[in-house]
Amino acid sequence: MSQKRILIIDDDPSFLEICSAILIEYGYAVDTVNNTADGLENLVSRRPDLIILDVMMAAMDEGISFATSLKKRDDTGRIPIMIVSARPDTEKGYKRTIDQDMDWLAADIFMEKPVMPQDLLHNVSLLLGKAG
């Protein structure tokens, strides 16, 4: 089984560092970028198997609109996306469960910070297994 590649997009360098350290430790290849423009470039050049995406970056819902645009494209539409947000559901700006919103919310899994390492690893392997 070839090494799975994960792209993490977050404007918080600490999160990028911790998250990538954990995932690398578990044998994943990890790329980190701190904005969606670099993320898009990486997607085209490196073809990751999974994207971990923060909601709030430069703009309020940059993560969500980025995820939505990816899901609409033929070349990136099948890549699973895990959204990680510092804000709970009540502050996300929308209030529906992931199951109800799969059609418009492009996230496959939503996680709230702080993300527990075992939960992160569990969800990553879940999404990669499903995609694979």
Add this chain to the structure above:
Amino acid sequence: MRRFANLSVRQKIAASTFVVIAFITAVSWLSIQLIVFPNLTRQIVSRGLTIAESIAARAQRYLTANDKPNLLDVMFTEKWMNPNLLYIFVLDASHRVVAHTFLSDFPDALIQDNILAPGQGRQTRLIETSMGSVYDTALGLYEGIHPIATVRVGLSKGSIDQVIQPLVQILLGLLTLVITIAVFLSTWFSRQITDPITQLSNLAGEVSRGKFGESGNLRALVKCWKREGWKLSACPAYERGAPPCWLRDDVPGQEGGELDSPEERPLKCLDCQVYQTEAGDEIAQLGDAFCHMLFKLDLYQRELRQTNEDLRKLNRSYMDMLSFVTHELKTPIANSTMSAHSVLQRIFGPLTPMQERMVGLICRNLDQSMTMIRNYLDLSRIEKDELRFTPLILRLGSEVVEPVLAELSAMISAHGMEVESTVGEDVVLEGDSELLRVVYRNLVGNGCKYGRAGGRIRLRAIDEGDRYRFEVWNDGQGVAQEQMERLFQKFTRIAEVQQGANKGTGLGLFICRTIVNRHGGKIWAEGQEGEWINFIFELPKSQGRSLVS
């Protein structure tokens, strides 16, 4: 008397006036009966006697002397001279008529009506005859002790009636006049009192109903009111839709404090040209005082409102700051939590027992900080009224209880707690899952923190028809009965409970109560101090929409 007290002022004045008029009437009538009438009677009686005496001398001579004088001439002369004189007649000792002034036959029955007793000199009686009521005076004539004649003079009682009748007529006329004037005066007078009082009482009613400051007319009255008769009306500027005169700079003394000072010249509104302190009688003074009171109230109310608004802004800025700070704190603490837990889970290699202990300590402290941050964020959202409440139909077991227990599993096992949950998949209700997770996170978290180490936490759901009753029970120290209600207040920390346990924010149960209330439910605690405590909350199954599962 109580009935009188219950009458309106207008009715009281009318009733008092009526009583006074009735009293005057009674006094007049009594004075006629007791003074005028007896006096008139006395005059007639005395007149009858005078006439009888003037006849008597000639009658005696007529009966006794040889040269009999002309008796009838005298009698008729008297009769002509006195219009009220009905008759004169003279009887001899054996009661035979000697002379009389009747133009027709002498009515014999008349003799019997007034007969003197033997030896009696005079007597006047009121007798009824075919001529009407008559004061009949009998004067006895004696020679020595022997009666020789009786002179009888009859004067009509009608003469008194002739005097009394115009008197009564004048009295009645005067009374009618007095009553008319009194009715008019009492109506006018009572209106003088009741109209302004009614108006003041209506205004007071508006104020008491909390309409103060809303009613344009009332606001205008506060500082600038015009008196037309007794009608208080607003400043025309206000009625035109312009700012009321007391809010403008061009009106002198727009600060109401000056109204209190008697040395100041009266304040005059440029629009209404009305002096605001031109009190007249006591009622006008009352109106003035009332309007000034309203003005002051309005002033204080606006000050209060302003202060309130300032405080609200201040509070909001504090809450914004709290929200900002906790948000900012959340990111580094979340990152630290993640890295500390990854070390504790040995992702980066094995730990020595001491390293494990220390990292475990870091994790627990970070978890606690995270809870505090969540609570402060919730508090700032509650205080800013930004707690989003989006009820959806949810399965409480799988969507709320299980995720919370999974999230708190590390904490539960760290305290050696055993959690029993009977909240099954069949518990379906309309609620906000995220908010209900906050409730369970706080209640189960409290159970861990304040419960007996190695003890039990029991979660139950009981179907009660249109609502569910949920319980989060744990054994442990519990809380004294009198402290139960305080638990749900903001920043409450119960000292006994805190002993040996980590300090919380004192916000968790306040947030729980807010959330449960937002669902239309209620939350409370029951327990036995030193043994157990049970947090109970009831939630309606539906938030008003039909429940489809």
